[in-house]
Amino acid sequence: MTQPVPIFPAGRQALYEKHGYSAALRSGDLLFVSGQVGSREDGSPHPDxxxxxxxxxxxxQAVLAAAGATLDDLIDVTxxxxxxxxxxxxILKVKQEHFPQPPYPNWTAVGVTWLxxxxxxxxxxxxxxQAA
Structure with a gap:
């Protein structure tokens, strides 16, 4: 069995270590990215x-880049x-800017009460x- 390899974007590893998780784990040719939020450098939420x-x-995108990937490599989004x-x-406005044309990744949107x-x-x- 292949051991997962943790991936961290430049300059943010301490933030992940503080909270005890990896930004992403590479397993074979798949990359599983933890939830990314609109946090500023200090980890606080952007108010807008x-x-x-x-x-x-x-x-x-910073996490994907650290693994040698881009938004074009996405197969599933939640x-x-x-x-x-x-x-x-x-959300649709920003999503359209990042995914302007097919093929689109799978996408599941979930309403929650706390983030x-x-x-x-x-x-x-x-x-x-393949090069990664």
Missing amino acids: FEAQVRLAFQNL TFHTDPEAQFET AGFDFEIKVIARLP
């Missing part, structure tokens, strides 16, 4: 919702929303390019 969603995508009805339009002070979280599974 759209900025929080954009920052969550930036943080996701997002969590604290107020889906009110937030959906903003540790955040209002949006995105977790993914990616297939790593």
Whole structure:
């Protein structure tokens, strides 16, 4: 059995270690990325919702890049929303900027009541390019 390899984006490993989890785990040619939120450098939530969603995508891209992947390598996406009805339009706007054309990854959106002070979280599974 292959031992999973932890992946951390540059400059944020201490934040993950503080909370006791990995940003992502590589297992074979799959990358399992922990939920990414719109956290600033110090780990606090960005107060503006759209900025929080954009920052969550930036943080996701940093984790993917650390593993040699991009958004094009995603095969499954799950997002969590604290107020889906009110937030959906903003989320779709940002999502469309990152995924402007097919093929789109699978996507599951889940409404939740708590995200540790955040209002949006995105977790993914990616297939790593052969070169990774």
